Amino acid sequence: MGRARKLLIGIGTGVAVALAMLTRRHMPEEHARRGSVAAIGWAFLLSFGASVSLTVIYALGGQPQAEGAMLFVALGGLSVGLVLWSHLLMPQGIYVEERKLTFDEPEEMEEAEEAFVEGAEQIGRRSFLGKMLAAAVGALGIAFLFPIRSLGKAPGRALFQTAWKAGARAVTEDGLPVRAASLLENSVLTVFPEGHTDAADSQTLLIKTPPGVFHPRSGREDWSPDDIVGFSKICTHAGCPVGLYQAATSQLFCPCHQSVFSVPEGCKPINGPATRALPQLPLAIDGDGFVIAQSDFPEPVGPEFWNFGRH
Amino acid sequence: MVIKRSVEWVDERVGVSGFTHDTLNKVFPDHWSFLFGEIALYAFVVLVATGIFLAMFFNPSLATKIYHGAYAPMRGVRVSAAYGSALDLSFSVRAGLVMRQTHHWAALVFIAAIVVHLCRIFFTGAFRKPREINWWVGLTLLILALFNGFTGYSLLDDLLSGTGLRIAYSIALSIPFLGTWMAFLLFGGEFPSDQIISRLFFTHVFIVPLLIIALISVHLALIWRQKHTQFPGGGRTDRNVHGIRFWPSYATESVGLFFGVASVLTLLGGLAQINPIWLYGPFRVANVTGPAQPDWYLGWLEGALRMFPAWEVRIGGVVIPNPFFPAVLLPGITFMMLYAWPLLERRFTGDYAAHHLLERPHDRPVRTALGVAALAFYVVLFLAGSNDLIAKWFGMPVETVTWVLRIGVIVVPVVAGYVMYWLMSAYRRSGASQFTKVPLAYFRHPRRGPLPRARI
Structure with a gap:
């Protein structure tokens, strides 16, 4: 099936379903009069129709350009609708919130420091064990480097010949x-x-x-x-x-x-x-x-x- | 009712209502220039979504076979499984081509949005205390994004990406003392090794994305904790935040932006052909495509490689090969300077204070001028990455174009920086509310001109 035919069938179905939905649950009078609600509603309806078209085009075997165009309308309709909804119908402030210049709390910091130093002193008293621990962890760290060596052959003379x-x-x-x-x-x-x-x-x-x-x-x-x-x-x-x-x-x-x-x-x-x-x-x-x-x-x-x- | 019950259910067990309440009421400053970071974030979401789909079909193997797929001109040609599966997912998998092209476009937009976001942060001083950490996290994200872009388009084992890999191997090789080992360990042996594609694949779909997700989390958590910066004016100070509430206004707008980014990317993916690997052909060790340009975000490196004169350094028996300077040293210095900038700037301005109010570019003529000069430098390098195409368009020899660009890479940044300094100084001193309202007298004598008007 040609691209044009797929596109026609796809878009036709989308428009038909969207129109059917529109007539079944048509907008109440007071909403239709409010321009912003109508605009947002149309954007979502457009998106809905495009998604139906996308499904039909996909089912007919797919066609990259048509898929891209329908995705654009489907996602773009949601985008326009949501952004308009936020800007036109939701509170836009301006709200004001306090904030701190920096986060430092001298007392808390002192307490934290004390707690740390206290613990560190308990470790520090066993300086022999501390050194042994450092040696063991260091050696393990070096041993862990060996897998890097496994990544490839040594260059050797390979580049020279x-x-x-x-x-x-x-x-x-x-x-x-x-x-x-x-x-x-x-x-x-x-x-x-x-x-x-x-x-x-x-x-x-x-x-x-x-x-x-x-x-x-x-x-x-x-x-x-x-x-x-x-x-x-x-x-x-x-x-x-x-x-x-x-x-x-x-x-x-x-x-x-x-x-x-x-x-x-x-x-x-x-x-x-x-x-x-x-x-x-x-x-x-x-x-x-x-x-x-x-x-x-x-x-x-x-x-x-x-x-x-x-x- | 259902919502209320489930909220209660979670709150009784985890105790989140306090945090949730603060979160929903959190105030976000709004300005068009704050959107670029969000665009980058949403392009990344599109990358992950399309990438998962592509990974279902791509086969990162260099085993060769004869192609019998849907793309007729390539039938009967010996191709690798990687290249063949990329052709198949483009031509035989339904919606595969849209997914692949959307993925590639999303990568280009992802990095572009990061770069513009970085410029916004730089020119408004948003990196100053207390936001240095997020500047560094953001820069690391940029490096990871550049790297993953390169590993991504190198996966397909087509002739163009194979050429890019070969250059990457040569750049690794050029590093003094470590280069030969580094190149052999990274590639698993001498180029072209049989392991590079599978390694690139794992790096591209697992290691780097994981790092990016982790760093994005840190990036956002820090923004959350420190609260977003805001421009001065209208009662905004260092100790308050003016804006809209997270719920529902900001969240709705932001989700809308996500759909907007996704819709543009899918449109590009459906209609704008990108990386047509079937036109480049499969990788062959002795073949090369021309003219060959990398994706846009590596254009500055390609340009540096093309423009750098035929110099190398020999000390004793040790050679520092030519590509080391433009392709290792230059990016090294570039990112070192970027990482160090918050520290350098406060050292030179003596401003060690915390700030939550942004600066306008003309508040800091020197910073703005240096930033513009740096941008001009990279733009000239970017142009040099297409010196062959420029030569063709203008009907000039490549050597002439290269020489013009070599001079340009020094002159253009100096001129651009100076002009910017001049304009911004006049703007700043005039105290005008808009650039177009600056009286001309200030431009004649940007520093000695009439007395400044009332500053904001």
Whole structure:
């Protein structure tokens, strides 16, 4: 059933029931003349009708917009009615009540203090037991901290390494290996090490750069066979996938905080809040023409942490 | 008759008639600006009611399955049970979508009402002795509300919320010395762990709501005990309360307000689409949505992250990563300042006395100016949270927008604060009853102008 039909049937029923109620117990003359009572009565009647409509619409299978509109009228009618009732027909004062500036009662406070000190002295006389109690409770308190440790694994070296290993084939999210010859110029592909397509920290961008565009750092000349470069896809700022590649400028953009990385310069950050280049994955091409890794990334991937320099 | 008998029944056993009598006759001051706290309270009631319904259907599990539900474009896609159940309760459960959207809108309104309420308290000096405790309770409620808003929209395991969680993990990671451990303990391991959704769920539906309920109780009990503040004038003093009685006038009006809040929230929930997770798609570790903005109340943090320059600190072998400054230090200082404000202010003004009369913003030009400057600061940060959208609207590079906002975040608060100080000083010195009635001469020389007229 269409939305319009549900709405028509629902509202029609609501109005009909409300009208029936109105004619059955119509307002006494003296009330109808008093504008405020009439207004409040109409508000409640409107609410009543809307609730009936809501029930019918729900029973017909429901429809979000109609439900929202009917709830608005049903609840809103109650609101208008009650607020008007309070403001127009109930005593509005002004009433005046006394209050204290502050709550202090010097005598009571003194008594309370005395009672406390008296009790504390009884404890204080047993200073040996007091110290033992403190030690025992303290030790228990420390023991109670251990469940916190159970919440997660120790960080260990987990942040310093990924699933990439020497000889690991680069595969797509669907697990398909990547043939170097199949990559078109300026194409970008997200890859994982084979068997680890769920390893978030290993996501890597393969970019086939146009010849002569990419300038490898010294010592990394053999990391980009056939001008295919691999960089960690995790932004070094706050860890979002660096999802956008602009071929014209050979730049990578992170859509989260607008960091920009220049691919020809080794994915150095050139704009935005990122402070560190995207780590480069040393690539090679195996005998079957598939892209593989020479090793893991030379440094931790992703957002920095206090000791990330100690890799 | 039934009522009388049941009242007697309870009173014979518990002895409540004295308290009840005082309660029913309690006098409440009335002013439109006092409603924001109530709106927050009633938005919370709507949150609990809709939240209970949603919890009947949501499955906080990361077990994956192929989606075969009612939303055709997603059929055949591998989704987590959490994301799938959120789709199902939106499309297959009758009234489910209205409930979900009303819940989300209620969260946005809840926090907005708290923030406006906080501004009201601040600019009228309602935090002064004896109400410091309630200021602190209220601030803690704000923090809990922000946190629960974030845990709530992070539950659904869609691509947008997954991105938010990833950023939260990176922020935890950036804390010096403790960060790696904190991130691993909170998330149960390296991101994305398989435990985060179930932990978020329990936190979101049990731990934080319980804390919020407990603190709301304290908040209201303190208001009850200390009695509400009131504006000066018409015979109102520090030693009386002018207003309407709790029963029946105030209670009826307040219940009416509850229905009003609920009606607006359900209207939004029915008609205004919010957080359409089926458009974002399920979370995938290597995917990201853009443009991506968090819910409004985290916009200032998002903006700070985007705007903060590419700086980090290296001392010896220790790095303090970039996100630490905008996303840990800034909120830390923000809330420290807010918590400390009642103490700071009385230290600097020397006013250690108790007050029940409120101040008008122009009674305290310095406080008002500082408050407005702070608000301006957070508004600029909020804008920076959408620097990509602003760049798109104006057809400018993002870098330009960011630089304008970096300058703006310093200049705008100073200018706004100064202008406010100027206007409020003139208003105060003129003694005018309304701002629009302040003679222009006072604005030319706000501090040396004509002699003040009779003050109230």
